[in-house]
Each structure stands twice: as C-alpha cells, then as structure tokens.
Amino acid sequence: MSAPVSPRVLRALLPPLSLAALLIAIFWLQPRTMSYFGLNLLLNLAVPIALATIAQMFILCVNELDLSIGAFVSLVACITATWLHDAPLLGVLALAGLVAAYAGLGALIHLRNLPSIVVTLGMSFVWLGLAVLVLPTPGGAAPDYIRSLMTLKPPIVPFPIIASVVLALAVHVLLMRSAWGTVLRGAGGNPQALARAGWSILRIKMTMFALAGFFGVLSGMALVGLTTSADANIALRYTLLSIAGVILGGGEFVGGRVSPIGAVIGAVTLALAGSFLSFLRLNPDWQIGAQGAILILVLALRVLISRGEVRR
Amino acid sequence: MKTMTTVACAALLSLGTAAMAPADTSDKRIALSNNYAGNSWRQAMLRSWEKVTGEAVEEGVVAEADAFTTAENQVTEQAAQIQNLILQGYDAIVLNAASPEGLNGAVREACDAGVVVVSFDGIVTEPCAWRIAVDFKQMGKDEVLYLADRLDGGDLLEIRGLAGVFVDDAISAGIHEGVEETGKFEIAGSVHGNWAQDVAQKAVAGILPSLPEIAAVVTQGGDGYGAAQAFKAAGRPMPIIVMGNRHDELTWWKEQKDANGYETMSVSIAPGVSTLAFWVAQQVLDGADVPKDLTVPFLRIDQENLEEALERTEPGGVANVNYTLEDAKEVIGGGAM
Structure with missing residues (x-):
C-alpha cells in the first residue's frame, strides 16, 4: 500500500481531528451551539486555559514541569482584580515582578540542578498564599479595558476563535519558525550540544520560564476579564488542564518536542470535553472519569501512530 | 388507568391553582x-x-x-x-x-x-x-426575643460556633443585639461549641462551675444536646436550651417534654x-x-409542632x-x- 499519509502527518493531524470530532458531536447534541452566540459561550473560557497551556508548553519544552501554574494564574487574577484595577502602576509592576520571579525560578532550577517538580510544587503554595494575602475574600473588579476586550463581539467570527488562532500562530512563528525559537527548543532536545556551540543554557532556561510567566499573566488577566472578579482558588484546576492540553496537542514530556498550535487545540479540546459531557447529561460523578477516558483514547491513538512511525 | 391518572392530575392541579395560572x-x-x-x-x-x-x-x-x-x-x-x-x-x-x-x-x-x-x-x-x-443575625436575635417572652430576666450562657467563621459572628451579633434591646438578660459566659455536640458538652462542662444559676442557653445549632448533657452531669437545674433542629436535639427535647413538660424552641435553616x-x-x-x-x-419548631417535626426528621439529620x-x-x- 502506498501511503500518501505518513505517520508523521497523521500524528500532526490527530489533535485537530479529535477537536473536529468533538465539535461535531456537540453540534449534534445541542444545535444551539452552532451559532455566533453559541460558539462564543462554548469557547470563551477556553481562552485562559489555552494561554495557561502555552505557558506550560514553554516549561515542558526545556524538559521541566510546572505544577504551580494554576496557583500562579489565580494569583495573577487576584492582582488584576485588585491592584491593576485600583492602582494600575503598582499592578503592572507586580505583574512584571511575577514574570521576573519566574525567570528567577528557571535560573534556580538550572544552577542548583533541582527537580522542577519539587520547586514548582513548593512555589504553588507560595503563589496561593500570596493570592490569599492580596485578596482575602473573593471580590475585586476587572479593569474595564480587559473586560471589554474579553467580551468583544467582532463581526462574523467570535472573539474566542480569533484569540485562539492568533495565539497559536504567534507562538508558532516565534518558537517553530524563527532561528531564536530553534535555539530555545534545542535546549530541550540536546542541551550539551547547544552548550558546546556556545549558547548559555542558563539564559535559555530563564527565557523559557519568563515566557511561561508572561503567558501565565495573560491567562490570569483573561480569566478575570471573563469572570469580572477573582478568588484565590479560581484557577487551581489549570495546573493539570495545562499539562494535559500540551500532551493532548502532540507534545512530549522530554526532548523539546512541543507544538504551539497543537497545545492550543489540546486546551480547546479539553474545555469542550467538559461541555460535551454536560450536554450528554452524564452523572457528574462520572464526568472526571469520562474526561480522563477521552484523554486516554486520544493518547492511545497517538501511541498506535507512533509505533507505525518506528516500524518504518 | 389512564383516566384515573388524568383525574388525579386534575385533582392535584385544582388544589394548587387557587392563585396561579x-x-x-x-x-x-x-x-x-x-x-x-x-x-x-x-x-x-x-x-x-x-x-x-x-x-x-x-x-x-x-x-x-x-x-x-x-x-x-x-x-x-x-x-x-x-x-x-x-x-x-x-x-x-x-x-x-x-x-x-x-x-x-x-x-x-x-x-x-x-x-x-x-x-x-x-x-x-x-x-x-x-x-x-x-439572615443569621435575625436568627440569633429571635432566640433572645423568645426567651424574653418566657422569662423575666436572668443569666444566659452563650454557645458559639466555629471561631472566625462569618456565620458565628452573625448569629452572636444578633444574640447580643437582642440582649441589649430587651434589657432583661446578662450573658454570664460564652464558650465555643463548634456546632458539634461533643465539643459543646466539654466546653459547657468546663465553664459551668464558675457560673451562677443559668436561666437559659442560647445556641447556634448542633450544640443544644451537648449542653443539656453537661448540665445534667453537673447536677444543675435544667435551663431553657434553645435547640437547632438536629435530630438528637429534638429527640432529647421530646423526652423531656413527655417527662416533665419541658418547654423550649428550635430554629435553623432548612x-x-x-x-x-x-x-x-x-x-x-x-x-x-x-x-x-x-x-x-427560618425553620422554627415550637412546643406544639415538635412531634410532627421529629417524625419527619431522619436520625442523624436536620429538620427539613x-x-x-x-x-x-x-x-x-x-x-x-
């Protein structure tokens, strides 16, 4: 059999195909979603998840794992709803400080050769503690410009779709198409080779962590734009969602093998899986399990395809 | 069969349709x-x-x-x-x-x-x-207003809930406001019962020896039965203990009512x-x-409807x-x- 579709292409097609299958199922279950209004509601909460997934992707790209992204996004949400709203300068400084803190974490993990799982797990409690200090009781208000951006109603195409596409393409160009991006990814694939070629792995790790921090900040701001106010626990789920999103979108835990477009698709797929199960009227006790089953199904398909790839 | 259902439905409907369309x-x-x-x-x-x-x-x-x-x-x-x-x-x-x-x-x-x-x-x-x-504050106040109807005055023991929780502050504020407004009572002591019978019993037993005669106990729910046990164990005269709709509280109240005509009230959220x-x-x-x-x-239970409320409450549950x-x-x- 001549194979015009190689496993490599199949592998790349898997995330968009799973998303399409899920979308068709949702349209069939609930035709109301097949409209501008419906798509907007269905997808708007996927935007902050996609941003958090991109943040996680930068970390995974350099063979690390971030278990604090959910707490970090919560902290950003709390700062956005309080300081950024009441005292914009202080808010901007605090958020910039958080990005710098992330870069510092990257340096710490690299210099002391610490396992990132331990460092970020510890930091998740720090972020959560800070979030409670900033906002002891749920509340605050989203700055008007973020609120109006997140509730933007552009003609024809709903905002969440535009935002997701722009995000995926922008990061794709940055990381996959630019010379700089290739060096960054190389640090995950073969750090020794890069170090010998004269690149500073420390600088690369700091850059990747700073980028993760930056997208984590964007995620928190987007989330507050949707919810209008914050809560110290608002985004704790994002830690696991973001890791699952990257993997679902074709990323690997090691080797600098990631895909920004895939990550965004993975995040949207996970967000839609929740809606799909809810439209099915599945008992909530089963929903988490069913979400896991969807994940296993897609990953199992991927393993099958990868085996085909190896056999060649 | 079908007509019977229809008739039943119609009957049900006519019961409820007096004021609605x-x-x-x-x-x-x-x-x-x-x-x-x-x-x-x-x-x-x-x-x-x-x-x-x-x-x-x-x-x-x-x-x-x-x-x-x-x-x-x-x-x-x-x-x-x-x-x-x-x-x-x-x-x-x-x-x-x-x-x-x-x-x-x-x-x-x-x-x-x-x-x-x-x-x-x-x-x-x-x-x-x-x-x-x-309106938890009103709930606390209602307890004192009830006591003001029953008593001419005296010392109260207050059992509070879990420290630092908003509900505890609200009910307590209501109780204190009621005491101030009626001007009849004095809060002789205050303990934290954490809305649990065992905690309340220990706390009340600990403070009782230092207290004068207590006319009534104001509570937050889930602590009345424990308070009663502490008073009984100390051999002190049984005050009016306001209950909180729990099954064990209502059961104890019913036993006392049958034995010696004990009177109180019970209040909580259904x-x-x-x-x-x-x-x-x-x-x-x-x-x-x-x-x-x-x-x-609030769901309030009084002397008259105690039996009815108790019957409808599951053991270990809350009156609903x-x-x-x-x-x-x-x-x-x-x-x-």
Whole structure:
C-alpha cells in the first residue's frame, strides 16, 4: 500500500481531528451551539486555559514541569482584580515582578540542578498564599479595558476563535519558525550540544520560564476579564488542564518536542470535553472519569501512530 | 388507568391553582446549578429539589427542572457549567454558587441571554441575579426575643460556633443585639461549641462551675444536646436550651417534654431552601414582580409542632421542609427586608 499519509502527518493531524470530532458531536447534541452566540459561550473560557497551556508548553519544552501554574494564574487574577484595577502602576509592576520571579525560578532550577517538580510544587503554595494575602475574600473588579476586550463581539467570527488562532500562530512563528525559537527548543532536545556551540543554557532556561510567566499573566488577566472578579482558588484546576492540553496537542514530556498550535487545540479540546459531557447529561460523578477516558483514547491513538512511525 | 391518572392530575392541579395560572410557565425549563454535594445538608437539599420539582413537572407547572452538580467544587468548573446551561436553552438557572464573586461573568452572560438567575445559600453579587440570603443575625436575635417572652430576666450562657467563621459572628451579633434591646438578660459566659455536640458538652462542662444559676442557653445549632448533657452531669437545674433542629436535639427535647413538660424552641435553616429558590424562579418566569434581594425564612419548631417535626426528621439529620408556591409568594410579598 502506498501511503500518501505518513505517520508523521497523521500524528500532526490527530489533535485537530479529535477537536473536529468533538465539535461535531456537540453540534449534534445541542444545535444551539452552532451559532455566533453559541460558539462564543462554548469557547470563551477556553481562552485562559489555552494561554495557561502555552505557558506550560514553554516549561515542558526545556524538559521541566510546572505544577504551580494554576496557583500562579489565580494569583495573577487576584492582582488584576485588585491592584491593576485600583492602582494600575503598582499592578503592572507586580505583574512584571511575577514574570521576573519566574525567570528567577528557571535560573534556580538550572544552577542548583533541582527537580522542577519539587520547586514548582513548593512555589504553588507560595503563589496561593500570596493570592490569599492580596485578596482575602473573593471580590475585586476587572479593569474595564480587559473586560471589554474579553467580551468583544467582532463581526462574523467570535472573539474566542480569533484569540485562539492568533495565539497559536504567534507562538508558532516565534518558537517553530524563527532561528531564536530553534535555539530555545534545542535546549530541550540536546542541551550539551547547544552548550558546546556556545549558547548559555542558563539564559535559555530563564527565557523559557519568563515566557511561561508572561503567558501565565495573560491567562490570569483573561480569566478575570471573563469572570469580572477573582478568588484565590479560581484557577487551581489549570495546573493539570495545562499539562494535559500540551500532551493532548502532540507534545512530549522530554526532548523539546512541543507544538504551539497543537497545545492550543489540546486546551480547546479539553474545555469542550467538559461541555460535551454536560450536554450528554452524564452523572457528574462520572464526568472526571469520562474526561480522563477521552484523554486516554486520544493518547492511545497517538501511541498506535507512533509505533507505525518506528516500524518504518 | 389512564383516566384515573388524568383525574388525579386534575385533582392535584385544582388544589394548587387557587392563585396561579399554571399555563404561563408550563413550557419553561429550570436548571439547578450546584457546586458541591459532599455533606448531609447538601444531600438533603438535592433530595428536596428532586421531590418538589418532580411534582411540579408532573403537574405541568414547568416543563423541566434538572439538577446539575459540578464534578469539582471549583469556580471555573461552575462558570463553564452555567454557560453550558445557557446553551442548553434553560429559561432559568437556580444557583448555589462556589464563590460570591467569581461567577459574576457567567451570571452576566446568562442575564444577557435572557436567562433568569436565582441564587440561594451560596449567593452571587451580580446585580442582575436574584438572591435568597440567610439572615443569621435575625436568627440569633429571635432566640433572645423568645426567651424574653418566657422569662423575666436572668443569666444566659452563650454557645458559639466555629471561631472566625462569618456565620458565628452573625448569629452572636444578633444574640447580643437582642440582649441589649430587651434589657432583661446578662450573658454570664460564652464558650465555643463548634456546632458539634461533643465539643459543646466539654466546653459547657468546663465553664459551668464558675457560673451562677443559668436561666437559659442560647445556641447556634448542633450544640443544644451537648449542653443539656453537661448540665445534667453537673447536677444543675435544667435551663431553657434553645435547640437547632438536629435530630438528637429534638429527640432529647421530646423526652423531656413527655417527662416533665419541658418547654423550649428550635430554629435553623432548612436544606429545602433550594425548593424556595425554585418557586421564586418560577414566579419570575411567570412575570411576577419579585424584589432582587429576598430573605429565607427560618425553620422554627415550637412546643406544639415538635412531634410532627421529629417524625419527619431522619436520625442523624436536620429538620427539613419543602417549600410551596404559597411560601414563595409570602417571601416575595414581604421580601423587601
């Protein structure tokens, strides 16, 4: 059999195909979603998840794992709803400080050769503690410009779709198409080779962590734009969602093998899986399990395809 | 068989139709969005919803009334759930919220889509939603007002709840306000019973030797039975202990009532408040003029209806009541508190 579709292409097609299958199922279950209004509601909460997934992707790209992204996004949400709203300068400084803190974490993990799982797990409690200090009781208000951006109603195409596409393409160009991006990814694939070629792995790790921090900040701001106010626990789920999103979108835990477009698709797929199960009227006790089953199904398909790839 | 059902339905309808026009909301669909189902109060709340709305659907008052509980008690989960409910085309969403503020964006989306949102117990602050709140302060005050009717004065022992929780502060503030207003009583001592009988018993036993004769004990619920045991063990005369609708408290009260005519009252919030929220949503859909802020009536048990209440309470549970359309109308009528 001549194979015009190689496993490599199949592998790349898997995330968009799973998303399409899920979308068709949702349209069939609930035709109301097949409209501008419906798509907007269905997808708007996927935007902050996609941003958090991109943040996680930068970390995974350099063979690390971030278990604090959910707490970090919560902290950003709390700062956005309080300081950024009441005292914009202080808010901007605090958020910039958080990005710098992330870069510092990257340096710490690299210099002391610490396992990132331990460092970020510890930091998740720090972020959560800070979030409670900033906002002891749920509340605050989203700055008007973020609120109006997140509730933007552009003609024809709903905002969440535009935002997701722009995000995926922008990061794709940055990381996959630019010379700089290739060096960054190389640090995950073969750090020794890069170090010998004269690149500073420390600088690369700091850059990747700073980028993760930056997208984590964007995620928190987007989330507050949707919810209008914050809560110290608002985004704790994002830690696991973001890791699952990257993997679902074709990323690997090691080797600098990631895909920004895939990550965004993975995040949207996970967000839609929740809606799909809810439209099915599945008992909530089963929903988490069913979400896991969807994940296993897609990953199992991927393993099958990868085996085909190896056999060649 | 079929005609019998029809007749039964007609009979049921005529019972309830005195003041309502059931046709107006008969094609409406109401959903319950719930964030947590992990304790007995929430379980009772869901059972009440099922029972009352099931009957309402059968009678044709509304077309559908489904309950949805999020898989995890998280704000983002519930926000997504609310948006899904909007997409499923529900006309009203009855909401027990995971956060008073974090769901405001999703609630706003619902309002903008023309969906009626009624929050209860865990209420939301978004102005477009209706709120059915609990006035815990009034509950504390009511206890003292009852005692003022019964007694000419004396020393009170106050059993408080869990320190640092808003409910504890609110009930206690109400009790102190009541004491000040009636001017008859003196709070001789105050202990924390953490809403648990064993904790309350130990705390009361510890403070009793230092107290003068106690005329009455004001409580927060879940602590009355423990207080009674402590008084009994110390051999002190039994004061009037205000109860909190728990099964063990009501059982003890009944035993005392039968043995020596002991008199008191019992007050708490019924989990069936979900059904009140359901009827309020139905009324809003019906076009009734409903104020945005309503207050839940307390479930109060007095000497006369003790037996009846005890019979309907499960062992280990809390006295419950399922609200009717008439109850909802009463709350709406006097709701601008």
